[in-house]
Amino acid sequence: MKFFNREKEIKEILSILEDEPNNIYFIFGSINSGKTTLIKHIIENKLNRDKYVVFYINLREHFISRYEDFIEVLFNTYEESFIEKIKRYFLSFIKDLPNNIDINSTILTGIPIPKNLINEFLSKKNSENVFKYLTKIFEDVKRKGKQPILIIDELQKIGDLKINGFLIYELFNFFIDLTKEKHICHVLCLSSDSLFIEKVYDEAMLRDRVDYILVDDFDEETALKFINFYAKEKNIKLDKKEKELIYSYVGGKPILIIKVINKMKIKNLSDILDELLKVEISKLENLLEDIKEGNYNVNYEEVIESLKLFKNTYSIPKSKIKKDIRNLLIKKNYLFLNPVNNEIKPQSFLIWNAIKEFYK
The missing domain is CATH 3.40.50.300 (P-loop containing nucleotide triphosphate hydrolases)
Known part of the structure; x- marks a missing residue:
């Protein structure tokens, strides 16, 4: 490519x-x-x-x-x-x-x-x-x-x-x-x-x-251009709504965009995206279950409240989440910290969507 x-x-x-x-x-x-x-x-x-x-x-x-x-x-x-x-x-x-x-x-x-x-x-x-x-x-x-x-x-x-x-x-x-x-x-x-x-x-x-x-994930404008670029390389036609739908699920993460478009040769787009989201939700639920059972040295209720902060926003100050919880979620690749601006956010749009779906 x-x-x-x-x-x-x-x-x-x-x-x-x-x-x-x-x-x-x-x-x-x-x-x-x-x-x-x-x-x-x-x-x-x-x-x-x-x-x-x-x-x-x-x-x-x-x-x-x-x-x-x-x-x-x-x-x-x-x-x-x-x-x-x-x-x-x-x-x-x-x-x-x-x-x-x-x-x-x-x-x-x-x-x-x-x-x-x-x-x-x-x-x-x-x-x-x-x-x-x-x-x-x-x-x-x-x-x-x-x-x-x-x-x-x-x-x-x-x-x-x-x-x-x-x-x-x-x-x-x-x-x-x-x-x-x-x-x-x-x-x-x-x-x-x-x-x-x-x-x-x-x-x-x-x-x-x-x-x-x-080197961050693509912003929305660049992500939509990349979706269009890679779809053309794979001879897959996407209309504007389909491109926007892909972005709404996986954001500007290049590897996830590539994964979605590659699967479109054999699967329906909405099925691909729903499947990706279900897998991510399942992973999140498994982690939370482990935390609830005491397998990690953090408070379950505090983890639930910390993740809830992302229900309506993609990025928050790192000080909003306790250090032990923050570090665990970063180590597990659920959150990403930018120490230069002290902002913390989900590792991807897909994880962000999984968090939001969990709280529904």
């Missing part, structure tokens, strides 16, 4: 990349709002191949519970020649950087590293050496006349990982060193976990060193 819209976000990100690295950027938004699709589109279609080298690390598909897991995802190993091993034996690996980066590649999905060296990192569990190696890699790219960009997708997956304290704080210090202090490498972090973004936003060590880019 052709990429659709997001011109505002594309322009903002390209403007950042054209300047000297000076801040860490967090690209955040509700689940399935299109963050990864956006960043991949920029990397593959908007960046000058003669100017940038991108290191894209996606933590989404990996189970990361140990330091070793993170290191193995971070790096791409290659076999060292005998001469390289001898050289590295006599010289510090920080001084002796193997000439292993193909700067003609726009995208690298891991940091190149000799197998023997990664074994040293894994055995010693010394993040300082890892960060020194990465810095040397990025400096080497700069010397070769290109601007390195480090992108980590779903960064929150290492939020609770520990090595002599939380790894995430060491990583933040490293990012600050790369951007604010040395201006070597752009750093972009993607996350759909709004509780993680809230922690980042409140973190004192990151104050004035981080900026935020919201």
Whole structure:
């Protein structure tokens, strides 16, 4: 499928990349709002191949519970020649950087590293050496006349990982060193976990060193254009009322719009939408039943009253919902928090509709 819209976000990100690295950027938004699709589109279609080298690390598909897991995802190993091993034996690996980066590649999905060296990192569990190696890699790219960009997708997956304290704080210090202090490498972090973004936003060590880019669901006007665009791609004819009906159920969530239109080849539109809503209502009822039975450490009646706040409005100040209830509903992907404006809303129109139907 052709990429659709997001011109505002594309322009903002390209403007950042054209300047000297000076801040860490967090690209955040509700689940399935299109963050990864956006960043991949920029990397593959908007960046000058003669100017940038991108290191894209996606933590989404990996189970990361140990330091070793993170290191193995971070790096791409290659076999060292005998001469390289001898050289590295006599010289510090920080001084002796193997000439292993193909700067003609726009995208690298891991940091190149000799197998023997990664074994040293894994055995010693010394993040300082890892960060020194990465810095040397990025400096080497700069010397070769290109601007390195480090992108980590779903960064929150290492939020609770520990090595002599939380790894995430060491990583933040490293990012600050790369951007604010040395201006070597752009750093972009993607996350759909709004509780993680809230922690980042409140973190004192990151104050004035981080900026935020919201990639939200489409607004109504854009959503209706996307519905029309995707329906045409699938050779499905929709009249104005049908387009508006789709939006009224699933809003501007691209993945849900695609799901509805794809199903229209074999099902009636109203049946598709009713089925989606019934499934969402059922999920909500199951969660509330679990809460009522005491499976979560929150008060059932207070949860009911909290969700009731969305009966007539899509977005409310986060202060209107108690923190323990708010955090549970965010973790369960029912609510999304924007810590920049302190607003909280359902993760999608579909969930919002399920909440409203529940209170009928």
